[in-house]
């Protein structure tokens with residue numbers, strides 16, 4: 001086992017006590033109550049407020065960091081954050097100016113995952129606090145969920161499950177369609193968009209995409225203006241960021257341009273598509289169905305939308321796989337260990 005980073009120069013109670021000439025080994029490590037210091041001799045106290053993989057937490061502790069992983073409720077956070085040098089969140093905890101102002105010792109904020117819309121990034125950075133995230137760790141998981149919604153919609157999985165549990169056998173009503181041979185339109189050909197494109201190509205779909213910042217791709221994906229993607233896509237999957245100032249990227253005008261009977265999948269952010277316009281398009285029959293993982297109001301999504309019979313919904317679980325969580329935990333730990341070296 002290679003030596004672990006960090007030295008202990010102060011005695012700790014009930015845990016690992018060594019002088020700074022000894023190497024620490026993982027097998028020797030026991031969680032300690034007391035003063036742990038990193039290579040620079042600074043005590044680093046880290047709050048993990050929305051959970052993290054056991055392995056990631058272990059990595060931080062082995063590096064000599066003092067980890068507190070019991071959730072502090074949002075309303076108590078301003079009064080407690082002053083104790084910590086770093087906070088790790090996912091999407092639940094909001095790190096707004098009240099928390100940042102109260103975090104007088106804060107040096108780093110880490111978002112385990114991609115979207116940092118729950119953090120006032122510019123404000124934190126204006127105060128010299130480093131904001132980091134783990135953008136690539138969950139891309140494959142989110143892409144697989146988008147694909148799962150496409151399959152669920154195409155084969156009536158939601159309705160078939162619900163009606164069978166009601167004792168019905170509605171075999172004739174669930175004549176589905178294959179993905180193979182259909183056209184998938186991707187808006188936002190970034191990390192997740194690329195993962196989805198690879199999966200869709202493997203299933204025999206044609207893939208077209210619009211991304212204002214992507215001019216070439218190694219994949220067999222046709223890059224087109226948005227106005228050309230919309231009318232051609234049998235399935236339109238959204239994988240761009242939500243720009244609050246710009247508003248919905250897909251509103252009534254864009255939906256109107258979509259192919260009649262197409263499916264729309266949103267595993268990006270709630271605001272990317274107008275939920276009202278989407279509901280209207282489902283009710284009018286313009287769209288055949290929608291797969292939605294993210295909502296304008298979380299955790300209280302638009303009731304009429306989630307109860308719509310041609311909608312497949314999930315509660316923002318795009319990144320919720322064991323594999324993604326492990327990758328996120330390892331990346332968060334590595335970022336913090338490097339930052340406080």
Ligand SMILES: NC(=O)c1ccc[n+]([C@@H]2O[C@H](COP(=O)([O-])OP(=O)(O)OC[C@H]3O[C@@H](n4cnc5c(N)ncnc54)[C@H](O)[C@@H]3O)[C@@H](O)[C@H]2O)c1
Pocket residue numbers: 113114115135138139142187188189190191192193210211212213214239240241242249267268269293294316317318319320
């Ligand atoms: N459902 C979940 O749990 C979950 C998990 C992770 C990420 N996400 C979301 O997925 C989305 C994509 O994440 P990513 O990691 O692929 O990001 P990314 O930055 O790698 O890719 C986003 C792409 O969108 C493009 N883009 C920007 N504006 C656009 C526009 N108006 N139209 C089309 N394309 C545009 C960018 O050029 C970029 O290539 C983000 O909104 C992110 O918050 C959701």
